[in-house]
Amino acid sequence: xxxxxxxxxxxxxxxxxxxxxxxxxxxxxxxxxxxxxxxxxxxxxxxxxxxxxxxxxxxxxxxxxxxxxxxxxxxxxxxxxxxxxxxxxxxxxxxxxxxxxxxxxxxxxxxxxxxxxxxxxxxxxxxxxxxxxxxxxxxxxxxxxxxxxxxxxxxxxxxxxxxxxxxxxxxxxxxxxxxxxxxxxxxxxxxxxxxxxxxxxxxxxxxxxxxxxxxxxxxxxxxxxxxxxxxxxxxxxxxxxxxxxxxxxxxxxxxxxxxxxxxxxxxxxxxxxxxxxxxxxxxxxxxxxxxxxxxxxxxxxxxxxxxxxxxxxxxxxxxxxxxxxxxxxxxxxxxxxxxxxxxxxxxxxxxxxxxxxxxxxxxxxxxxxxxxxxxxxxxxxxxxxxxxxxxxxxxxxxxxxxxxxxxxxxxxxxxxxxxxxxxxxxxxxxxxxxxxxxxxxxxxxxxxxxxxxxxxxxxxxxxxxxxxxxxxxxxxxxxxxxxxxxxxxxxxxxxxxxxxxxxxxxxxxxxxxxxxxxxxxxxxxxxxxxxxxxxxxxxxxxxxxxxxxxxxxxxxxxxxxxxxxxxxxxxxxxxxxxxxxxxxxxxxxxxxxxxxxxxxxxxxxxxxxxxxxxxxxxxxxxxxxxxxxxxxxxxxxxxxxxxxxxxxxxxxxxxxxxxxxxxxxxxxxxxxxxxxxxxxxxxxxxxxxxxxxxxxxxxxxxxxxxxxxxxxxxxxxxxxxxxxxxxxxxxxxxxxxxxxxxxxxxxxxxxxxxxxxxxxxxxxxxxxxxxxxxxxxxxxxxxxxxxxxxxxxxxxxxxxxxxxxxxxxxxxxxxxxxxxxxxxxxxxxxxxxxxxxxxxxxxxxxxxxxxxxxxxxxxxxxxxxxxxxxxxxxxxxxxxx
DNA sequence: GATCCGACATATA
DNA sequence: TATATGTCGGATC
Numbered sequence: 033x034x035x036x037x038x039x040x041x042x043x044x045x046x047x048x049x050x051x052x053x054x055x056x057x058x059x060x061x062x063x064x065x066x067x068x069x070x071x072x073x074x075x076x077x078x079x080x081x082x083x084x085x086x087x088x089x090x091x092x093x094x095x096x097x098x099x100x101x102x103x104x105x106x107x108x109x110x111x112x113x114x115x116x117x118x119x120x121x122x123x124x125x126x127x128x129x130x131x132x133x134x135x136x137x138x139x140x141x142x143x144x145x146x147x148x149x150x151x152x153x154x155x156x157x158x159x160x161x162x163x164x165x166x167x168x169x170x171x172x173x174x175x176x177x178x179x180x181x182x183x184x185x186x187x188x189x190x191x192x193x194x195x196x197x198x199x200x201x202x203x204x205x206x207x208x209x210x211x212x213x214x215x216x217x218x219x220x221x222x223x224x225x226x227x228x229x230x231x232x233x234x235x236x237x238x239x240x241x242x243x244x245x246x247x248x249x250x251x252x253x254x255x256x257x258x259x260x261x262x263x264x265x266x267x268x269x270x271x272x273x274x275x276x277x278x279x280x281x282x283x284x285x286x287x288x289x290x291x292x293x294x295x296x297x298x299x300x301x302x303x304x305x306x307x308x309x310x311x312x313x314x315x316x317x318x319x320x321x322x323x324x325x326x327x328x329x330x331x332x333x334x335x336x337x338x339x340x341x342x343x344x345x346x347x348x349x350x351x352x353x354x355x356x357x358x359x360x361x362x363x364x365x366x367x368x369x370x371x372x373x374x375x376x377x378x379x380x381x382x383x384x385x386x387x388x389x390x391x392x393x394x395x396x397x398x399x400x401x402x403x404x405x406x407x408x409x410x411x412x413x414x415x416x417x418x419x420x421x422x423x424x425x426x427x428x429x430x431x432x433x434x435x436x437x438x439x440x441x442x443x444x445x446x447x448x449x450x451x452x453x454x455x456x457x458x459x460x461x462x463x464x465x466x467x468x469x470x471x472x473x474x475x476x477x478x479x480x481x482x483x484x485x486x487x488x489x490x491x492x493x494x495x496x497x498x499x500x501x502x503x504x505x506x507x508x509x510x511x512x513x514x515x516x517x518x519x520x521x522x523x524x525x526x527x528x529x530x531x532x533x534x535x536x537x538x539x540x541x542x543x544x545x546x547x548x549x550x551x552x553x554x555x556x557x558x559x560x561x562x563x564x565x566x567x568x569x570x571x572x573x574x575x576x577x578x579x580x581x582x583x584x585x586x587x588x589x590x591x592x593x594x595x596x597x598x599x600x601x602x603x604x605x606x607x608x609x610x611x612x613x614x615x616x617x618x619x620x621x622x623x624x625x626x627x628x629x630x631x632x633x634x635x636x637x638x639x640x641x642x643x644x645x646x647x648x649x650x651x652x653x654x655x656x657x658x659x660x661x662x663x664x665x666x667x668x669x670x671x672x673x674x675x676x677x678x679x680x681x682x683x684x685x686x687x688x689x690x691x692x693x694x695x696x697x698x699x700x701x702x703x704x705x706x707x708x709x710x711x712x713x714x715x716x717x718x719x720x721x722x723x724x725x726x727x728x729x730x731x732x733x734x735x736x737x738x739x740x741x742x743x744x745x746x747x748x749x750x751x752x753x754x755x756x757x758x759x760x761x762x763x764x765x766x767x768x769x770x771x772x773x774x775x776x777x778x779x780x781x782x783x784x785x786x787x788x789x790x791x792x793x794x795x796x797x798x799x800x801x802x803x804x805x806x807x808x809x810x811x812x813x814x815x816x817x818x819x820x821x822x823x824x825x826x827x828x829x830x831x832x833x834x835x836x837x838x839x840x841x842x843x844x845x846x847x848x849x850x851x852x853x854x855x856x857x858x859x860x861x862x863x864x865x866x867x868x869x870x871x872x873x874x875x876x877x878x879x880x881x882x883x884x885x886x887x888x889x890x891x892x893x894x895x896x897x898x899x900x901x902x903x904x905x906x907x908x909x910x911x912x913x
Numbered sequence: 914g915a916t917c918c919g920a921c922a923t924a925t926a
Numbered sequence: 927t928a929t930a931t932g933t934c935g936g937a938t939c
Contacts (some may be wrong), residue, residue: 505919594920
């Protein structure tokens with residue numbers, strides 16, 4: 033049961049309040065076993081015989097009270113209860129008091145406010161109030177410690193061969209296992225570090241040898257061991273292939289030996305295998321240290337993937353089964369579900385150190401436990417309950433050798449943790465040692481491997497592909513990554529590297545009836561030019577997007593978080609009627625989700641060289657490619673013109689997005705060929721020209737090299753004198769209107785904005801209209817969530833009808849109204865004028881009138897909503913293309 | 914020659 | 927450190 037459902041349940045209790053059933057309804061709302069609650073109600077499970085009191089072992093002590101001193105009553109109860117009841121509740125049905133006996137948290141609220149405090153009782157639903165489960169400083173500390181240890185050992189062993197590095201990776205993961213084992217009852221407490229400390233020399237000289245024999249012991253059955261000192265023989269057989277290969281063990285020194293002993297002092301049981309593995313990923317490459325853990329996926333984000341991908345559906349089946357009034361039916365359905373979840377395969381083709389696999393494993397084990405609890409309630413049987421969810425149905429591909437070692441290790445550690453949880457509940461469990469098979473984690477390049485070989489599937493297999501593959505924009509990709517993309521697509525492309533995973537994932541799903549996929553991805557594959565490039569390769573063979581999380585900012589608890597905005601996309605070939613869009617923690621059921629993650633019936637808008645509407649040409653501003661050399665701040669310019677007043681004529685104002693929006697003064701050199709010689713006589717300018725010349729000459733690009741000989745000029749010049757319409761290339765998404773402007777005089781627009789030279793005035797009105805804004809947001813690119821204008825994608829594709837001169841005049845009048853309103857605030861920048869909270873009323877009204885005039889051109893009936901505007905635009909777009 | 918993008922970049926409070 | 931909001935020129939077509 034998820035939290036939203038629980039909250040809904042509680043709201044229902046309050047809305048249809050019933051004194052008699054309140055407490056039982058409350059327990060039901062959290063998904064506690066129905067059969068148990070029924071028996072509690074009948075009385076045979078109630079440990080209290082006092083009327084108005086309900087006492088349920090480990091769960092609840094409830095008391096109805098008419099007295100006015102509820103506080104006194106609850107304190108009294110707290111001091112007397114003896115069946116480990118988690119919550120005490122006392123109420124007079126006006127006020128509700130509650131105590132969480134485990135955390136000592138208290139609740140004191142009017143009863144009708146219960147829905148907003150529903151989280152207080154979440155432990156009933158198996159959700160502990162761990163405030164920052166994913167913000168564990170212990171993980172970071174441990175990772176840093178391991179990184180230091182790695183450095184020390186590396187320094188003492190200057191061997192860079194791949195074999196040695198691999199051996200070191202394996203050694204570190206074994207060490208991690210030992211640390212963890214002695215803190216979590218796999219070994220005895222401190223058994224490993226004590227043994228090491230007592231039986232090796234302080235200078236580290238014999239430590240390598242000791243590890244060699246120690247690992248051999250862990251890999252040998254107790255019966256097969258002989259002549260071992262008692263302290264070594266006391267270690268259990270571990271197996272699981274963790275210790276079965278021989279590698280060169282590094283040399284140790286006093287320092288590295290001490291570092292290992294110090295490592296044992298950490299509280300390893302506080303560490304989450306879900307996260308800590310990711311931290312260690314960056315241990316190896318010193319160049320990655322700064323970005324330690326930047327890219328690991330936090331538990332909440334993993335949940336955003338696995339819940340809609342499969343977990344919610346499994347819980348639906350679970351809830352349906354326990355809702356039967358017929359125990360035999362419930363029993364049957366639950367057994368079926370048990371079987372189903374034991375057969376599920378989970379596959380992460382970019383698994384890193386296995387976070388997704390670990391969380392998925394944990395969630396399946398938890399569901400399995402809940403099913404066992406329900407079955408127990410029904411049967412009171414003593415069938416042997418042992419988990420049937422095995423690590424060998426978890427698959428992964430990881431390119432990094434160390435991460436892949438850690439992934440296998442972390443899966444074992446998680447299995448152990450779940451076994452401990454299981455034992456607490458059922459008194460027995462599968463033994464942790466000797467370790468069984470771990471997950472099927474393959475080390476390799478996922479873009480080159482055959483996924484069907486890594487995770488084979490029969491027609492009956494239910495497979496869920498998930499993960500957070502690497503993102504890399506086209507100009508950041510390495511040569512190898514480019515050839516990976518090329519290999520998959522058969523041609524060069526401007527797609528992000530993650531496209532490999534979507535395309536291969538789609539191929540892997542094929543037409544398989546029981547396979548779905550969901551990845552966390554950079555949002556740029558759902559915007560701008562990439563949409564039309566990527567999605568035809570993905571949404572083939574009846575595949576659809578069946579859920580999507582719209583753009584949200586990437587976060588985790590790493591020190592320096594990756595700067596990216598992400599989406600989550602689920603794809604399947606199953607036919608699913610109602611798709612779900614998640615946005616700002618709200619979900620919306622829809623019929624269709626397009627690759628922009630909205631609901632219009634549009635697949636992808638392609639870049640166009642020419643406008644489809646009767647518009648003049650829009651061009652990118654003038655591109656300096658000057659490495660900063662040809663542009664000057666007012667101070668820099670003044671320094672020169674003060675000394676050489678005749679140089680004033682060489683400078684012109686230059687405007688990009690920022691200069692226009694924030695009214696920033698900036699100057700550039702803009703000269704005729706004939707003036708170049710006199711330019712060179714000014715020392716400050718000559719210096720700049722030399723700089724530009726050098727930079728251009730050193731560029732990899734031939735076209736830049738050519739212009740090294742003309743360092744006084746911008747490389748690409750498109751300027752025309754007269755009036756120009758400026759459209760900023762990037763602008764905040766918070767603004768209701770795109771701030772555009774008319775520039776007069778010789779102002780140079782640079783490549784950070786677009787220009788229409790000597791435009792018809794009504795174009796100003798059309799491009800600043802709400803309906804055009806809708807279009808940009810729908811089909812344009814973006815920088816994270818900022819609006820990014822582009823001529824080919826936004827302007828040339830914008831459908832606008834041919835209009836009469838009268839209409840043109842109406843719009844032109846509106847434009848003048850907007851300009852007048854702006855002029856009333858000469859001291860304000862565009863950023864201030866278009867701040868959605870502070871926009872002057874007059875300006876807003878002028879825009880409203882402009883919108884009306886523009887929208888009149890499409891149809892006489894006014895549009896009711898943005899959705900309606902977009903529908904209309906898409907229809908028109910299809911007609912016009 | 915022209916342009917769209919960034920597991921971003923940078924200023925500001 | 928968190929928040930707000932747009933640089934610059936590389937790589938590709």
